[in-house]
Amino acid sequence: MNRQVTRITFDNESKDLILDAFNKSVDKDGFIIEKQSKVRVLTPEGMELKKDRLSIIKKGSEKFISGDLTSLMKYAKGEI
Amino acid sequence: MSFYDHVKGIIPPSVSKTLNDFEVRLNSTTLNDEKYLIDTSNKCVIIYVLSLASKEKRALRKGIKGGFECDVPLISQSSIGLLQRLYQYNDKEDTRILKFFENILSNKDWETLRDSLFLRNEFKKRKNVSQLKYDIFTRYGERGNTISNLCTAGYFEETMIPLYNLEPKEFHKYWDAAVDRGVMALFVNSRMKIEKIVLEIKRRSKYGIKYMHIHGIGDANIEKIKECLTKESESIGFTVKNMYTDDNLHIYVAELIF
Numbered sequence: 001m002n003r004q005v006t007r008i009t010f011d012n013e014s015k016d017l018i019l020d021a022f023n024k025s026v027d028k029d030g031f032i033i034e035k036q037s038k039v040r041v042l043t044p045e046g047m048e049l050k051k052d053r054l055s056i057i058k059k060g061s062e063k064f065i066s067g068d069l070t071s072l073m074k075y076a077k078g079e080i
Numbered sequence: 081m082s083f084y085d086h087v088k089g090i091i092p093p094s095v096s097k098t099l100n101d102f103e104v105r106l107n108s109t110t111l112n113d114e115k116y117l118i119d120t121s122n123k124c125v126i127i128y129v130l131s132l133a134s135k136e137k138r139a140l141r142k143g144i145k146g147g148f149e150c151d152v153p154l155i156s157q158s159s160i161g162l163l164q165r166l167y168q169y170n171d172k173e174d175t176r177i178l179k180f181f182e183n184i185l186s187n188k189d190w191e192t193l194r195d196s197l198f199l200r201n202e203f204k205k206r207k208n209v210s211q212l213k214y215d216i217f218t219r220y221g222e223r224g225n226t227i228s229n230l231c232t233a234g235y236f237e238e239t240m241i242p243l244y245n246l247e248p249k250e251f252h253k254y255w256d257a258a259v260d261r262g263v264m265a266l267f268v269n270s271r272m273k274i275e276k277i278v279l280e281i282k283r284r285s286k287y288g289i290k291y292m293h294i295h296g297i298g299d300a301n302i303e304k305i306k307e308c309l310t311k312e313s314e315s316i317g318f319t320v321k322n323m324y325t326d327d328n329l330h331i332y333v334a335e336l337i338f
Contacts, residue, residue: 005083005147006103006123009157013108014129018154021141057154067159069195069215076166 015051022062026051032064043071044080082150086143090115090127090136099125104147105157106140171201177236184244184251189259192216192224196231203232226259229267233295233333239264263289268296268305277308281316285338291321294334302332309334 010018019025023035030050032041040048044063055067056075065071065080074080083104084096091099095118103124110130111117117126132140148154155163174197181190199212216224230236235258244251258264266280277294284292294309296302309320317338324333 004101005150005152006101008083008104008106008144008147008152008154009160010106010154011108011157014106015156017106017129017137017141018144021144021148055156055159057148059148059151059153067156067162068219069162069198069212070191070219072159072163072166073191073195073198076163 012052015054018057019051019054022057045071045074081146083143083147083152086146087127087136087139089139090132091125165202166198169198169201171197173237174198174201177241180241180244181236185255188220189223189227192220192227193231193236195219196224196228199228200232223259229295230258230265233265233267233293235265264292266292266294268294268301270298270301272301272304274304274308274311277304278312278316281308281312281318281336285316285318289338291335291337294336296332298330302330305332305334309336 016026019032024032024041025035027033027038027040030052031048032051032054033039034041041064043049043066047066049064049066053066053068054064055072056065057063058065058075058080063080065075071080084091084093084099088096099118101123103122105124105126106129107126108129110128113131115128115131115136117128119126127140129137129140144154177197178190178194181193185193195212195216199209199216202212203209213225213228216228220227230240240251240255243254247254263284266277266284268277272280281292281294294305296305313320318336321335321337325331
């Protein structure tokens, strides 16, 4: 039986739960970090990412994508 | 295991088996302590995160990871509107401009142009573009801001393409002057006083250019420009030509000939 979920969407307040699912947390400056190593997570374009700008998590290892225009444009075009 | 296999304690299998190709929406609002709500008209199941017990939240986290492993994208609800508009965005003229500059501009400038064309498209549809402008400035700095302004003002189709076709070898010199020093165009914003506008016109006249364009969007900016041009044309030494007004979008453009 096909019970495919088309997408999982989350509001701002649910981001902590989402990050927790991926073993991530947030440092004192608001950047997403690895829970264990405390290293800041990078976007596919090599930039550090604040929790409030987190927009998409995509498979392909784990791609954490920012919600700014350029990042979403690249995502929509399949470039990241 | 799929998403629903993990969250049986929240959404019973008897319910989830009816949810084919549904969106899962995680919300931090509450609805009478309900854990979930099926919205068949929008094909989504809303899970009220705050109404879940710790054990159920653990299961939900596993479900999120399980969905992710099955290639289900996770998307912030605040990004969906912009993302949908980006998917739908398909303007023939914009595509033509992008194609033209694909091998002419650097990757960074070309990406800025692509973002700027989308911003212009949104502006024409009377959408609020302030966040998009901010995004371009944050990512590409003042150079990006200038490219965006030139794009919104129609410079790419009216000036840049004809110039490249006429003088391809000279183009990059002109391009860098235009985007680095903002020589060709002055965009008057609400923070600019008349004294600043005069200063900027004088600064541009020093580069030996024969003309420049001055742009204003919004009634207050347009009034400032008109007042400045009337007062200062003789002292700075320019004549005003080819005035363009779009009453619909409240845009005013004047060409100053030095």
